[in-house]
Each structure stands twice: as structure tokens, then as C-alpha cells.
Amino acid sequence: MPGDIILKMENITKRFPGVLANDHINFDLKEKEVHALVGENGAGKSTLMKILYGLYHPDEGTIYIKIDGELKPVKFKNPQDAIRHGIGMVHQHFMLVYGLTTIENIILGYEPSSVIDFDTARKNIEKIMTESGLHVPLDVDVEVLSVGQQQRVEILKVLYRNAKILILDEPTAVLTPQETEELFTIINRLKEQGHSIIFISHKLHEVMEIADRISVMRKGRLVHTMPKSEATKEKIAELMVGHPVLLDVPRPDVTPGDVILEVKDLTVESDTKGVMAVNNVSFHIKAGEIYGIAGVEGNGQAELIEAIYGLRHPKKGQVIIKGEDITGKPTHIIRKKGVSHIPGDRHKFGVFLPFTLADNSILGHHREEKFARYGIFRRFSNISKWAMEIIKKFDVRTPSEKVPMSALSGGNQQKFVVGREISFDHDLMIAAHPTRGVDIGAMEFIYRQLFEEKKQNKAILLVSADLDELLLLSDRIGVMFKGKIIKELDNTNRQVTPKEVGYYMLGGDLESHNGGDTVGGEQIA
């Protein structure tokens, strides 16, 4: 049971040029408590936590920490100050040094002495591992550890520095459902041992599962703090966005038509020579159907898409679109055959940040007569008109089509890319992580657009790391593991559970395993 308040942030205000990132925020944390902090991107969660961790200095307000049984005001000049007061942070993007071993990573910056006594360090770490249940091999390069194990190293780092207060920044974003469950077991164990945890997330069902109290931030303000007993998913979502959100977008009822995409025995080599990223994969998608590909990232999803879209030459097999074999054809030909693509990494593949929205709006179709006379001389008025149509239709918030793409927020950039790809003539839509890094409002919007596509009888290939998204949108789900689709699940009536998918994401009955520990884990140790 949570005890006394051990941390209090009072009237914290932080201004950045033109933005009020934190507006008089009051936040507190009790002993043995999990306090979830939720909010959309840009709501100010990160800023608040960076202030708590000493990375930013507040313009106004005070932080109090319980020292010797009493709340005392403290000022953190840098993370060391925060660490010294028992605050530890597990960053969303791991702060691990590849090339160093696990033990070196754990002690880095907090070495027991200037000539390192590795034996003592090891003993201390092993003690922490036994107490917390976080086990990882200590003498390997952290690079070879699985994502779940790397996260454990991050938590061990924090515990090794004697942190009482743990800030976990979107810790489940990279985990499978099984790994998430294990993380929750560990969080509960840490709680019992007297730690307090600030849990940052936007996955509402996880927040509902693990938190004792929930605080919601919106546009730099902390709008509400409530105990879990008073919270519902819908209530939190509404507080986050500021208006009611239909998280459960209804799925249109469409009878699948002809086969649009057929993939036959596709095998694709990875960047490492001789290793097949995609191994003998076959599946098909019909018109009006959404086919989801699930899997832990790095199991061949990216290569599969690249091979279909012509960015990578398959080793063998066929890609057939509307009965025509397009295997190995260049991308611009494939686009002409009616394929649109929402890339997973929009900055790398989707947009040119310094170019205007108008220029970005015709990418891949810039040679067409509509946009360029004789394929050479650009027709500026047509391009502008085209860009404006996308902007209007897809609710992209921008002053005009003449501003550079970099001026837009991530969510608006993504809406623009989605809008562009939908606007071009196509029969097959390849959508990779279509809502990555966008907030709930934009997410809902993109879901609706994809369903709209379905209604228009387009075939949609959806790859996503977000299981909820896959289950919500897909009619069928293929689970990829080590380059193969090891299971195809029928989700026509949304009957598939996350656990079921998670089971196959970890190899299913292909691999003997006990819980979520198998991914890369014990084989290495």
C-alpha cells in the first residue's frame, strides 16, 4: 500500500521560446506507489520529468524530496544531483553504450573507485539482481542482448545508483505483451521493496493495469490526478485530448473482392550476406481487406515491405499485383501499377524536411504530365492546388502549402504523408507504422482514413509494432518470426487477443519457451 508522500513538485513552470511547456504543475509521489503520467506528445510530460531528473531547470516552482523523514526543498543542477537524491530515470530510447559489457554499462559514471574493483561491483550487482528478479548476463557486450534484457540493464543501472524513485519513460513501447507482463511483475516487486515509480505511457490499458494513481497532462498543464478506482480508459482519453474520443473506431463491413496482392514463396536477403530476412513467405490480400503483419521488430517486416515495394531485390519468389508479376521492378513502375506506401520512417523515406509541402505532395509522381509538362517543366499552379487539396481533405494544420515540411509537427507531417498516399490512384496501400509518433487525435483520424480506404475496396497491408492497432484494424493477421509468417490468425470479428499474437511473436510452438524470457535471452547466457 502506498505510504507517505516522498516527492512533491510544486507550481513547476517551464517556458521555451514561444511555448509554455509546463504551466504551474503540481505533482506528487507516495512511497511504494506507481503513479502514471499520461498525455499526448507535446503535453509536457517529458519536460516535467527532465526537470525532475535535473536535465532542465524550472523557471518557477520547487521540488521537495523526503530527506530524513521530512520534505525538504531541493535544487537539481544536473542529473547527478537528482541521482544523489535517489531519483533514477529509464529513458525511452535506451541510454546504453554498445561496445561495453553489461557490467561496465551498469557501473559507468558511478564506478566504485578510480581503479575499478570489478569483483566488488559484480557482487553488488548480483545482490540487486537477486532482490529484484532482474537477471541478465554480465560479461557480454550489451549490444547482443534482446530489447527486453537491455531494458533490464537500464533498470539495474538505476537500482545500482540506489534510486528510490524510478522514472520509467514509455517502458512498454518496445516490448512484446509477454515482456510487458514480466516488466509489470518486476515493477510490483520493486514497489514491495519500497521503491516508488513514475510510469509514463499513453497505452491506457497498461496504465489501468499497473498504476495506483493517474495524472493526465494536456498542453503543458496537469489537468487531473485521480486514483485508479475513479479512472476509466474513456475518461483518461477524454482528459488527454480535451474532447471525447472514440477509441473503438467501428470497422466497416466490406465483402472482400478479387485478390489484389499475392506474395509467393518470397525470400529476401538481409543486409548481412547469407542471412535471409524473409524466408519463403506467401500470403495474399483481397480488395477491401486489411492484412496486418505482427512481429517483434527486426523479424523481417521491413525487408518484406521493401521487397514488395521494389526497394530491395528478392532472392526468390514472386510479387503479383492484380495478376501482374512485378517482382524486382523499380519502385516508380510499381507505384504506377497502383501501389501507395506510408513508410515506417517518414523522415527517411516519406518526406524531404527542407522542401515545401507543395514539393512533398507530388513525390514519386512528379514526372506525371499533371505536375510536369513533358515530364520536365513543373506546373506550379497544379502542384499548389494538389497540395492544398491534401491539406484541406486531411486536416493538416499548416499556414500554407509553401512552408517547409520541417515546420509541421510530427502528427501533421504524418497526416500529410497519409493524405498524399491516399490521394494518388492506387489499389494496394502499404502502411508501415502509420501512427508512429502521432497523438491520439491524429491516430483516430488515421484509423478512420484507413477504414475509408477499406470501404473504397482497396487492399491494405498494415505493418505495426502497436498490437492494439493491428487488432483494431486488421481482418487477418500474419505473425512474422525470424523471417517466416508462422501463423495466420483470422480477426474478422476482432476475436484475436493480444496474448495470442504475443505468443506467436515469440516463436509460438516453434521455440520451447517459458514466458517472455526466450527472445534472445537465455540462449546467450
Next chain:
Amino acid sequence: MWHTLWFILRSTIISSAPIGYAALGGVFNERSGVANIALEGILLVSSFGYVAGAFFGHSAWWGLFWGIMAGLLLSLIHAVATVTFKINHIVSGVALNTIAIGVTRMLSLVMFGQETQSKTNSYTQIFGINIQWLVALMLFLVIAPLSYWLLFKTSLGLRLRAVGENPEAADSLGINVEKMRYTGILLGGIVTSLGGIALYPTIWQSGISGGRGFIGLASMILGNWMPIRSVLASTIFGFADALRLLDFVQAYIPNEFLTALPYVLVLIVLAGFIGKARPPRADGVPYIRGE
């Protein structure tokens, strides 16, 4: 027979020293994330610093002092340029190599009355031992093992390596990235200066470094950025260098070929090896906070 073997061993050690020290200097630089092709220039200025310091100070100790100071000064410029002002590491290195050539020639003209070489320096003994031989031996017996210990057994070394692999992560743990990189560059500068001192303590000539700084970088790559392995790698090139001093080799093989041998070896070795080596991940990448 024994005499010849001893001669080969001794020449190999002496010829390897400047290369090995430069390799070690490279290890300190690049392990902290700084690419430093100015090692060549550091060899040149420290060699000049030694000769001039000993000549005018009438003591090998003054030579040692000014040799190291000269190398440190050049390193410091590299540190300020690359770490403080985030300038491209290669550009800074090219500039420093050019500066090193010009400055030594100018100083030589001012101090010794001619641009291309110094006067002969007769202060080459420390404790009654020839300094070239002493410094060369020290590399293998003391400096290389010490460097290994420093990089892998101390917190300073751990932090230095962390900064070279992932400065952002190191920063998040409260490690001062800039300070660590300065440390790497300056330690590397001191070590490389010892190489310059071991080059030729008797006389300085323009161009005396002869690309050994670059061969040092090749040794470093061959040694996979490990201190002891890098120094051992330098003996391959040092041996090739020593060969041409032998009478019977000179009798059979044209001198031009022998002189080219170390450089040819570099090409062969690197061509066959470079894919297997793994440089520090942040090598040569300026660190700008908050990106």
C-alpha cells in the same frame, strides 16, 4: 649471426616506436570519439621540439619537455577546434598537418638559420642511455601496458570509451563528454609526442615524420583500437623499415623498393583487414547536446 639478429631486433624496435606511439595516440583519440589525422603533424612538431629544446637548453630533459609541449599544443588546437567548436575532425586534422609543416620550417629558419633542417644536437642521453633507444623500449615495456590498464581497468578509461561509443548515453549519466574528449586528445598528444622524440633526436629535418603518423593510424586499425595490439601491429611496419638498414638486404633489393615497403604493406594489410575492424561508434562525430 647473433650480432645481426640483435641489430634487426634493435632496429625494429627503434623504427616501430614512432609508429607505435602514434598508433597508441590514435587509440586514445579515437576511443574518446575524436578522429585525429594530425598525429603526423604531432610527430613532426614534437621531433622539432625535442631537437630545438635540447640544443638550446643544453640538456635532453629540456628536449623531452619541449617535445611534449609542442605535441600538446598542436593537440590542444585540435581539441578546441573539434570538441569546443565542433569542427569536422578531418578538416581540423588536415589544417594542423599543414600548419605543422609550415611552423617547423619557419622556426627552423629563425632558430637554426635554415628551413629544411636543424643543426646537429648532441644532447641525446638520459641517465647515460641513448634517449631514442630508451623511449622506444619504454613503449613496449611500460607505455603500452599502462595504456591498456588505463583504458580498461580505471574509471577514467571506462568513461573515455563510453564517450567514444555513445556520448549521449554518457552525458545522461553525468559524464562530461567534452572533458573526456579533451582528455583523450591530450593524452593521445603526449603519447604521440614521445613517438616524435623517438624519431631522430640528433637532427630535425623537414618531412622527417615521413607519413609515420598515418602508418600509426593503420596500425591502430589493424590492432582494432586495442592499445597493445596496435603497438604490436606497428612492429610489422617497423620491421619493414628496419630491413633496409641491413647491408645484405640492400645488396639484393633496390633501395626504392625497400623504402616503399612499409607503405605498400599498409595498403595490403588494410585492404584485407578493414572490414573486420570495428571503430568506436561515435568516432569522428562531433557531439552536440540535445539532438
